[in-house]
Amino acid sequence: DAGITQSPRHKVTETGTPVTLRCHQTENHRYMYWYRQDPGHGLRLIHYSYGVKDTDKGEVSDGYSVSRSKTEDFLLTLESATSSQTSVYFCASSPGLAGENEQYFGPGTRLTVT
Amino acid sequence: SQKIEQNSEALNIQEGKTATLTCNYTNYSPAYLQWYRQDPGRGPVFLLLIRENEKEKRKERLKVTFDTTLKQSLFHITASQPADSATYLCALGYSTLTFGKGTMLLVSP
Numbered sequence: 568d569a570g571i572t573q574s575p576r577h578k579v580t581e582t583g584t585p586v587t588l589r590c591h592q593t594e595n596h597r598y599m600y601w602y603r604q605d606p607g608h609g610l611r612l613i614h615y616s617y618g619v620k621d622t623d624k625g626e627v628s629d630g631y632s633v634s635r636s637k638t639e640d641f642l643l644t645l646e647s648a649t650s651s652q653t654s655v656y657f658c659a660s661s662p663g664l665a666g667e668n669e670q671y672f673g674p675g676t677r678l679t680v681t
Numbered sequence: 682s683q684k685i686e687q688n689s690e691a692l693n694i695q696e697g698k699t700a701t702l703t704c705n706y707t708n709y710s711p712a713y714l715q716w717y718r719q720d721p722g723r724g725p726v727f728l729l730l731i732r733e734n735e736k737e738k739r740k741e742r743l744k745v746t747f748d749t750t751l752k753q754s755l756f757h758i759t760a761s762q763p764a765d766s767a768t769y770l771c772a773l774g775y776s777t778l779t780f781g782k783g784t785m786l787l788v789s790p
Contacts (some may be wrong), residue, residue: 600777608781610725611769617776627775657724666713666775667732672724 570594573658573673580680586645588676593633598661599641600670601625601633603654606653610657615665616641683708685773693787694761702756702784704771711773714747714754719768719783728769729756729761761788 568677569594580586590599599614602625610653612625614633622633630652632644643661645652686705694700704714712733717725729748731738731754738745744757758765768785772778 574716602780607782610780612777612779613778624754626779640701659724664776665778666711666773669727669730670725670778672726675722675724676713 571658571660571671571673573656573676575676576674577677578679580648580678582649582680583647586678588643588645588656588658588678590641590643590660590673592639592658592660592671594660594662594671595638596660596662596671597638598663598665598668599635600659600661600665601631601641601643602657602659603627603652604657604675605654613643613656645678647661648678649672650680652678653680654678683779685709685771685779687769687771687781688784689782691785691787693789696762696788696790698761700758700765700786700788701767702762702769702786704754704756704781706773709752709773710749711777713773714745715772715778716743716745716756717770717772717780719770720729725770728743758786761786763788763790 600615602610616622616635658673661670663670684707694705715730716728719725746755768783770783
């Protein structure tokens, strides 16, 4: 399995506070992704990165920002957490373009915003 | 708008039977289609990728078909086992993937 980890695995935070989730991969994959998964919605793409310092928005990017200063790390920041951002967040990586390459997923971070 | 549809109702089958899951899509012309398995509390795990010029792909007990005319993929698990119980997701895209909501498969002994 590709080595992809997420931290923290669980977090409870209050509305209005900033939160940063970390994704770390050891496979030297060029592409990395952040998804959220909610009942009734499935997996939805928040942001993705196609190289160091190269990022783009996904389907549900409002209220989120990302940064990638090293190949192995991809950070997701909730600038001011809201209850609607309570979700399970998954990070993934792939060696090439998403469509023609398998994605390797991390174990997920369960975030609760109170 | 682009849509991916998978049966929202769980599929219940008996051990040893073949499970068939469906993925339908609209307003896409995908060159690739992927299937993932997700167990409760865990991240999805890649199973198979099929290209538009491949009508069928197999891996052990798994078989995927891809009909670009019908805009449909079928995912089969033959000789199903209780350990195959999970949610199965299909995904389409090029630079990014869009996932279906998944179908839960329950295999009873």
